[in-house]
Amino acid sequence: MQFTIGWMHDLPMTELTSTARTRPDWLRRGCVAVGNWEPLVFQRRRGTWRTVDEAEIYEREHSEQTVRTLVDLGVNMVITHFYKGYGLRAEAEETEKAVALARRCRAHGIRVGAYVQWGTYHPETLVLEVPDCERWARIDRDGRPALPYGSAQSFRLKACPNRPGVLEYMEQVVAAAVDMVDPDLIHLDNFNLGRLHDACWCDDCRASFEAFVRQAYPPDRYREVFGYPPEATLRRPDLRAPVHEVFRRRIWDPAVRAYLDWHCDVSRRALRRIVDFGRRLKPDVIFDINTGGLNGVNVAGMLGMDSAGLYPLVESFWDEEHCVPRVRPEGGLTSKFRSYKLTRNYDLLQFSYCGNMDHDDRDAGKWLAESLAFNRNVALYVDHYPGSRGFWPATGPGYVRFLREHESLFATRRPVSDIAVVRVETALTPSFDDDWAQQMLAEQYLFERGRAFEILFGSQVERIGACRVILLAGASAVDDAFEAALRQYVNDGGGLVIAGAVGRRDEHQRDRGSNLLDRLLDRRNLPMPCRAAKIGRGLVAHVNQIVPSVPYPQEESFDLGGTYYDAWRLPANAVALDRALAAVAPDGLRFEPDAPHGVVFEYYADDEGHQVHLLDLADRKGLKCTLTCRLDRRPVDARLITRSGETACAISDRSEAVEITIADDQFDTYGILLIRDADGARS
Ligand SMILES: [Zn+2]
The missing domain is CATH 2.60.40.1180 (Golgi alpha-mannosidase II)
Known part of the structure; x- marks a missing residue:
């Protein structure tokens, strides 16, 4: 059986998976990390944080005295600025400070990470070093450079990885970081290509898309998926508005889904090239990517960020979501548990903000506790530096001490789960509709009930056998391989709870004429909701759907800025889900x-x-x-x-x-x- 990494084509996972991932021993001790990754040139040019004593603060951040303070606080990793996109030459003076800071940190046993800006570059200065760098810019259909931060930061452009010279320069940056800082970690910030409707319109991208389609869809599949004879060339879709606005509920156009898949593929290949390059220079360096959070916004569909394809390539994930773990006034629970669980399944360490100046000690304490509870290779990350701009919560020392006193507990623990809930990419990636709401509510239900559960991607279906029960919701489209794996799982004695119209469509969004439940069971023998039916050695139960306690946001609001904390509540029919779970696990869960x-x-x-x-x-x-x-x-x-x-x-x-x-x-x-x-x- 072959599992796909996207949702339409058949490029095998092995082709893209780097085999050189490393897991150095020091990670097992857990990270207590701070960072100062914004060089002074950026602070000044952007202009939003400026203070009259900015130069003094900046000097202090690099000083021996600050490093000693960090040691006293239990910090064991500093992520320093290295490359912000201005150019190695333009940033050279600041890089020297980073190198000196790295030396001071190492002298005190602190590990060092080097910040590398992946997402944007600054042609005003980079042009002094790379005269044709203007040509790197991702452009729109009128040939104008795209502005990833809008007109407020029009000095920042986004480089297209398909343009000649772009990845070569990133390799130079990584080589310089390895040579000068000798980092334990390289952080690739803003690792994304932007929204799909802003995808680069350059000729290299057009050629790349056409080549991708030819490779991913051999002639017979090409005709089956797109309806075209092989000699007809599929054009890249001319999207003039965000995908979720164009398609509202679901991407029906197969060419747009292929376009999304291509967008993901460009990211994956670029990442693989850079991390493989870095590891050849320094085999034990770990790579960290910031792709945002995994809170339930359809980043795959809107950004072309294929999490399941990117995570196997790196060791660490940066979660920029600021969701505070708390009980909301309306009663729902908010937490970053989704990011922690999803990345942990790829054995990733997660850097997650555990406090900054916008939050109080109480919030910071919960963030720190949440990281201790859920994070793989515990990272306690506090925004920026104490003693300068930064914030070190009063609750921090207690948690750091606890981590150190019980280091062996954290180092030896292995997650155990009774239940798995699966984010099926074939359904969720092209979806801006109820699939996402159902998926989020299923995860919320298990979290609020305190269940032992994990969240898998559909492409990790080979792991479902380790769990006693699978809960499937929001999976309206499944491919044959996934369905066969589920069938096998149940036949072998697994418990399956199905919520809603799971498996109604295939991976091409074609109506299968029946739901998965009907195909698993003889339709006439369908049990009442929440009652189990036997299949092979296993049991299957269903509920009609997961009922939200409050209306889930409509598709119009599915935007990147949106996190739907208010909708994160225990479903109204949680008791029905309890009964369905109990029905398929009659001997009880662990x-x-x-x-x-x-x-x-x-x-x-x-x-x-x-x-x-x-x-x-x-x-x-x-x-x-x-x-x-x-x-x-x-x-x-x-x-x-x-x-x-x-x-x-x-x-x-x-x-x-x-x-x-x-x-x-x-x-x-x-x-x-x-x-x-x-x-x-x-x-
Ligand atoms: Zn391009």
Whole structure:
């Protein structure tokens, strides 16, 4: 079986997956990181942050005294400015400061990351070094350079990776970074090509698109997908408005879907070239990309950012979403759990803002706790520097101390999940409609219920076998390979819950004439909603749909700036979902918590048993809750460890399960329940 990385063509994953990904040992200790990646030239030219003492602050950020302060705070990584797009020559003076800072950091055992601006360049200065750099610019259909930051920053242009010289220069930048800074990490900022309707209109991009279509669609498929004879050339679509405005609910035009796929492919190939180049120079350098957050906006459909195709190429992900983990006044829970879970499945470390000057200590504390609970190879990242422009939350030291005191727990934990919810690209990428709402609500439901779950992409379908139950919602279009894998999973004894019209269409958005549920079961034998039907050794149940508690935003508002926190609430029919899950897992799941609203859980196995990380998103003190566990070995010891100490937890026997009672009057935001059995973990 071959799984595709896009949703239409058959380029195999192996062709694009770099095999040289590295996982240096130092990552296991976890990162406590700060950064100063905006060079003075950018601060001045942009003009938005300026202060009369800017030069003095900038000097201080590079000083020995600041580095010593960072050491005292427990910082073990500094991401320094290196290349902001002005040109290696124009930034040379500032680069020298970065090199000196890197030397000071290393002398104190602090790892160093080098910032490289991928997304934009500044021709006013770069032209001194690269006379024809104006030709790099991504252009619109009238030949004018696109302005990624609009007229307010018209000095910044976006380079087209298909133009001669662009990636060659990026290689020079990476080579210079390796040579001068010897970085442990290279951060590629703003890693995107912009929105699809702004896709570059240059001749190189036209040729690239046509070549891509020829390669991805051999003549017989070409005719099947586009209806054309092979000698007819598919033109790139002339999109004059954002895709979601043009198509409203779903991209029906196969050429636009091919165009999106091509856009993703350009990014993937460019990234692969640069990271492979960097690793040849320094095999243990890790690469970090900032593609924004994964909050549920259709970035694949609008930006052509194919997460599942990019993540296997790098070691680290930068999440620029500022979503604060909290209980909202309307009752919903907000969190960046989606980004953490999705990137963790690719073994990525995630840098995630844990505080800045717009937020208070309380918010920062929750961000830090959320990172400890969910992040792979824990990164606590605080925006910019303390002691200069930056912010170091009062809650910071307590969390850093906790991380250091329990380093081995974080280093050895492995996520465990009872349930997987799958983001099926064939449905979601061309969708601006109900598929996204259903998907987000399914994830929200599992999060709010404190379930042990993970979020997979459809292209990771080979991993579903590790979970007891699959919850599928928002997957109106599935390809044959995905359907066959699901069928096999259920036949082998898996539990499947289907919400809504899953599998109504194929990957070309053609109506299959029936839903997946009807194809799995004889239509006449369809059970009532929430009741299970047996297929092979497995069970299938369905609910008609996931019902939002408040109307989900209409497709018109699907825009990049939008995050729909207000709609992130427990679905109105959560109880029906509970029943459907119970129906397909009649022996119960491994972990079933009963906790006050706002307390969420993340589950891990380690060498001695299990760890359950508890995060209270409400502002309150104290915690009382229970956790029913069905583990291979009966726990002999359960302890809650927090920043203020350790509390023993009662273990009581229930039929086929044990119940652990957690009661801690002093509980504040975060703690780890350690469940120990006599012989160590069995899962
Ligand atoms: Zn171009």
